[in-house]
Amino acid sequence: GESVGLHLPTLSVQEGDNSIINCAYSNSASDYFIWYKQESGKGPQFIIDIRSNMDKRQGQRVTVLLNKTVKHLSLQIAATQPGDSAVYFCALSPGGSYIPTFGRGTSLIVHP
Amino acid sequence: DSGVTQTPKHLITATGQRVTLRCSPRSGDLSVYWYQQSLDQGLQFLIQYYNGEERAKGNILERFSAQQFPDLHSELNLSSLELGDSALYFCASSPDSTANTEAFFGQGTRLTVV
Numbered sequence: 001g002e003s004v005g006l007h008l009p010t011l012s013v014q015e016g017d018n019s020i021i022n023c024a025y026s027n028s029a030s031d032y033f034i035w036y037k038q039e040s041g042k043g044p045q046f047i048i049d050i051r052s053n054m055d056k057r058q059g060q061r062v063t064v065l066l067n068k069t070v071k072h073l074s075l076q077i078a079a080t081q082p083g084d085s086a087v088y089f090c091a092l093s094p095g096g097s098y099i100p101t102f103g104r105g106t107s108l109i110v111h112p
Numbered sequence: 113d114s115g116v117t118q119t120p121k122h123l124i125t126a127t128g129q130r131v132t133l134r135c136s137p138r139s140g141d142l143s144v145y146w147y148q149q150s151l152d153q154g155l156q157f158l159i160q161y162y163n164g165e166e167r168a169k170g171n172i173l174e175r176f177s178a179q180q181f182p183d184l185h186s187e188l189n190l191s192s193l194e195l196g197d198s199a200l201y202f203c204a205s206s207p208d209s210t211a212n213t214e215a216f217f218g219q220g221t222r223l224t225v226v
Contacts, residue, residue, distance in 0.1 A: 004138065016170050034214070035215075041218075041219075042219055043116075043204075043217030043218050043220050044217045045114070045217065046214045046215070049214065074173075082179070091153075097132070099145075099155075099157055099160060099168050100215075101157070102154055102155040102156075102157075103154070104154045105154060105155075
């Protein structure tokens with residue numbers, strides 16, 4: 001099966017700093033990658049996605065970088081705010097199927 | 113608000129019992145996915161239904177079953193409950209079954225088995 005792992009279980013940053021959350025994967029056939037944010041007591045919420053034919057995609061204050069050579073995905077959050085405090089999951093799925101495999105999650109703590 | 117509604121929000125039951133979790137997908141979404149989230153296992157895919165039919169199966173125990181009704185709402189049935197079944201159960205929905213698109217998650221049902 002798919003293996004998705006996170007480099008750090010907890011990331012603490014100061015408000016205003018940039019945050020980088022990393023994710024490694026093993027299945028080179030994966031072609032769709034998603035980052036989800038889960039706040040306490042809520043379900044995962046879609047942040048941004050990227051397909052394997054791209055290496056970078058930007059959203060509002062977030063950027064996802066995909067390095068297929070080393071099978072690495074990262075989420076960059078600019079000017080991190082206290083409201084960004086949550087658990088962040090990377091998820092990926094192989095072509096032809098939506099069923100994503102989720103990583104274990106990284107807890108982002110933003111200190112005011 | 114994701115548009116996906118799950119009930120109940122909390123459920124406490126005894127070992128050996130059976131419970132039913134309910135999910136109403138976003139309007140227009142045909143696919144429903146069930147996930148289990150526990151502290152030690154992360155978010156685990158259980159099963160997917162598309163337009164009333166089972167489409168994909170993940171790590172779902174034989175004691176668990178699900179169905180999707182003609183109005184597209186779905187129910188997850190958990191029977192012969194064990195302490196280890198205590199977890200958050202999430203439902204997600206998406207418009208179709210095969211395109212790699214965003215799925216919208218409900219708020220989850222927290223099941224506690226005592």
